[in-house]
Amino acid sequence: MQSEVGPLHTVLLHRPGNELKRLTPRNNDQLLFDAIPWVDRAQEEHDAFAETLRGRGVEVLLLHELLAETLTDTRARAAAVHSGVDELKVGTDIADTLRSHLSSADAPALAEVLIAGMTFEELPASEGQSLVRRMHHPHDFAIEPLPNLLFTRDSSAWVGDRVAIAALAMPARRRESALTDLVYAYHPRFSHCARAYGAHSAPVEGGDVLLLSPGVVAIGVGERTTPAGAESFARSVFADDLAHTVLAVPITQQRASMHLDTVCTMVDRDAVVMYPAIQDSLTAFSLRPRDGGIDVSGPQPFLTAAAEAMEIDHLRVIDTGLDPVTAEREQWEDGNNTLAVAPGVVVAYERNAETNARLEEAGIEVLRISGSELGSGRGGPRCMSCPIIREVL
């Protein structure tokens, strides 16, 4: 994977399932959703998203299916049971009960529990009633559900022929990368894939990683990816010879711009769609390998640093030309979060009518999908997809 826009060959999605049914007005903030999605409709929207990609010749892999296949491997099962049970949270008695329950579940059932979680009420009956079980509300989670698994972009990201397992910043999402890690480690399809970064490193989330051109990676640093994460990610891609320049891009630490791809995504070889409010203020530090270390220069304007590193005259910005209120509304609804399936062809939420119209005026083909329910987790087509293979441009 060397770019954001090379013809998309294979992508990893997660069709939302029962984990979304765990969301309530009491837990949605902690689980990073802004509303309570209508699950059947979210699934329909997601199916239509997958069909749009298949219609363009893209091979769609579904994470739940891959995980169930992975868990037929006994080593993967052992690691999965280990990662699913938090002994500090449930105490030793329940941890033992849970481990033996999960160890005896078949692969699809185990995959389902690891994704949808388990409440104390759903725990298998055991002898006696431990203090932990008696003091927890029956609807509290013994295993937390993973509703944000839908956003496959964030828990792993491919750079070149290597996969980076993200180190996720938010507690509600940390367990996601344990599952993607298992799939890449034990699923036969990935048995030969090499790693670029590890889940036990400083926080880096895939939504912050943009492959601007072969050898040039931009990393947003803000609410999720930390400066230390960007630095160690750069060290890792330099060591593996996957990049010659990493741009570390400070973004505002707030929910509306939680990842770099919420304000800027590539729509063509030399073009981005960008939230107008940040266009002039976005900056970047340029990191390059030097003498076994890292040389840091800047900061300079992001567009200048990007064009220089990409060796192009300038990076075209699709000037969405929106009034500030419309721009803010459409940015919040992931108007800037497009997924390119080929240079100049992107998938976007239909609701961002004005941004999409401006993309089309600039010559970009827009494949519209509906996302009224999918968007309640605050993520668009790019967030909901992890490209695995793109053709080289």
Ligand SMILES: NC(=O)NCCC[C@H](N)C(=O)O
């Ligand atoms: N790349 C992205 O921007 N992903 C969207 C993640 C949304 C999710 N609810 C989160 O807060 O992490």
